[in-house]
Amino acid sequence: MSLRSDLIGEAVAIEPQHPWPRIRVDAETWRRAILGIASGQADLAGLWSDGAAVHLALAEHGTGALLVISLACPDGTFPSVGVTHPPAQRPERAIRDLWGLEPEAAPDPRRWLDHGRWGLRHPLGDRAPHDTTPDAYPFLRAEGPPMHQIPVGPVHAGIIEPGHFRFTANGETVVRLEERLGYVHKGIEGLMIGASLDRAARLAARVSGDSTVAFSLAFARAAEAALGVAVPRRAVWLRALMAELERLANHLGDFGAICNDAAFSLMLAQCGILRERVLRAARTTFGHRLMMDRIVPGGAAVDLADPAPLRALIADLRDAFPELIELYDATASLQNRTVSTGVLDRDLARHWAVGGPIGRASGRSFDARRSPGYAPYDELDFTVPVRTEGDVDARIWIRIEEIGVSLGLIEQILDRLPPGPVLRPFDPTVVGRTSGEDEGDSAARSREGIALVEGFRGDVLVWVRVDDDGHIARCHLRDPSVFQWPLLEAVIEGNIVADFPLCNKSFNCSYSGHDL
Template sequence: MSVFDLIRAGAPQGGRPARHLLAPAQFAQLPAALAAEPAVALLSLWAEPALVHAAFLDEAAGALLLASCPAESGHYPALSPARPGAVRFERMVRELWGLTAEGGQDLRPWLDHGRWPLTTPLAARPGRNGVPAGQPTFLPIEGEGWHQIPVGPVHAGIIEPGHFRFTVQGEMVVRLEQRLGYTHKGTLGLMLGKSPRTAARFAARLSGDSTVAHSLAFAEAAEAATATPAPPRAQWLRAVMLEQERLANHLNDWGFICNDAAFAFPLARLGLLREAVLRANAAAFGHRLMMDRVVPGGVAADLAEAALPVLLATLAAVEAELPGLAAIYDDHASLQDRVVGTGVLRPDLAARFAAGGVVGRASARRFDARLAFPAGPYAGSPPGLAVREAGDVDARVRVRMAEITDSIRLLRRFLATLPPGEIYQPLPQRGGEALALVEGFRGEIATWMALDDGGLIRAVFPRDPSWLQWPLLEAAVEGNIVADFPLCNKSFNCSYSGVDL
């Protein structure tokens, strides 16, 4: 039986897309079915008290389906034996809801460092923490001639906290393990019991550089759950903000990758261009990062009338500098020596983890949520799909370069076709549930939301693309020298806050 046939055999629970409730014995059949169908991607895994949910994507058919399983006696069948991307979700579910994945590949602590006053805070009955915080546990090492380098969680400069444990032989990295959770904010608990409009502020702050993308996925989930689409003008304005966010972040990442290879000039020029984009955002939407501008039902403010020329002039200024910066990137042998062949992510690994965004497309995975599920202005103006196969730092830079040019093209089209009308539609106070996919600059964000009959959030889970990309960074850095880790890390640019919840 296929994965989707197996899921559809469960009891339908409604929702958009449809969610089916499987008995534990049925859910336990999923790993074998998934092993036989590599094209079915695991998008996300999360829970409610005594209930586990999983979202799947059939990439060939472009179909989404959700499966749920009762966690009897606090246990449920693990998916990680067939989908390694499930490992960190299963660790998170165990710590937040107290539900254990039977047969899971790794059940070490992830978010909880032993310092929370309550254990399993989202469970029906959280427990009090009476055990002193212990040291983190890392995988054992056997053999001779290796040593370990601990880095973080505090890093130089302005960067989120995360611990990296390198096992090296000489200068060669033979293993990298990550330890995150330092920016855990209790976001899910803060959202529960609130209206989508009130809780939208938490979604906007889940990962600040993706505030538009996370806000949009959250808003679209609420709108789909209540069958209340945003007005057309709001959809166009959202797309403008989304592409402005992508443009600013890709410029920033390109510059910092060059800087981590000790070539500072591109960072200076690309940083200047990014600053121009942020200032245009402030002129157009009243905030440099456009935080709290996307809300359930539409947008919080219309495009300032005088801002259109500012936006267009900024796009022209960025576009004018791109050929020269690309030539500088190509023509400096010392830079090319650092990025070409460094931090290679094999296409088969990118496919197994369903890596999205630049990370996936630089390793031959042809997925973009804007193309797979076009909506609003993207339905009439699809983005280009920049794909590389080398999977190295250089490939990830070149995908960003192509997407910068494409975002400029899309922005001009969206601004030229901006429809008139309202920018906000209030959501009705009624129940429902839905999953929304939005292509942020890192990849697709998958936000699931369930509303009770009063229109308040009963359950929610915003899945950042970094959940499926962080483990791949561990694989990509193996066999590289320690000095190349900053290059690999920046070329992935995963979010710490986005997975720490």
């Protein structure tokens, strides 16, 4: 028996969530789930609240099947997950900041998203008034030989999003790095409450601009699962086509940017040219460079009229990209900076269930397209590149290999793209109900869905609850960066300060996707 099966057997009730169940549990079963995740029996996939309860998503090893565990919080508290499983600490702190629910015995009582500038506490909970004097953030201390601190950000030299990094160093060697994020908090979950399905889809598409396709796909799949909407087959394949184009553009950008942080600007320029070709092909075929708002609940907002620009793009990349790979591999100064720099330990990657190129460069083969999997990838032939070195070089090579995989997937999709409509319009106030339900039926108000899709950074999770008026009752979106940012602190330890840009860029976590 797996942990997932055991927990379902101990459920107080099973809620109508699709395609995987959500179970209500008591505090004892909640603690059993925490211990099971901490001991490696399953992976933590998400932790959030809707105000009345806390919800924990776990993924079963091997199959990737999800289970959401819910614990009611009538007294405003819940047993801390982070006290046993560190990856849950920041999500717990976010729950406390947003909803006011207190994780009992939590190891880190500091505020996370709340910087003291909102004019209130717990904006999704009791909305307690608070002055707007910014809170002083107590960074952790490092003790030992003579050391100094280097504060970086939140305003940076480049045009990037804000985040603060506090280095403690002994000479040039980093002893500790601590991040302070939350500067890009936009109140996405609050904006989702009461939003129409169309508006919610647009909000999801803007969580993190470079992952607009991934978030749109995850939201659409979760909403469709909640409402029982079947998507036209052609739309399913078009969605995958857009997802691979997004992956292609971002991996090309990352490859060049990492090399640029090793003072090899030629690679940034050449990869920038190739990335621009991808974005222009997307604009030509789907009407938007980032393909924003092109995936919607029910299918796709646009069809592919002419595949010729994409076929030309594939030919261009297959011709130009190998030379850049050879250039990277043969440039000793680049290898000197990337090989053995910023190593992410394999066990740490497994414990944090980190996905995407970061996890796959450290031996973790998880890819949501494979497990739990979703259409049309079950009909496509592709491999998931994996390396074990865990350094900057390995993270570069994973991206290089995934660029080749995406080119092959795009070719397969174009060759096999089925005919037919691309959108199935539906009324969210009607679909998802079983025969005999009326407007006041509680089952109609608990239409819930969850989805896990593979973005270029890793797995994106979206959970949604749709009310009987067809509006969003609650929605939670989780970017892969939530579990990746803390590991950046780990990999820089023992490296020199000058190698932080390389480590940071090789992770390329999203500020916006993390802060919501």
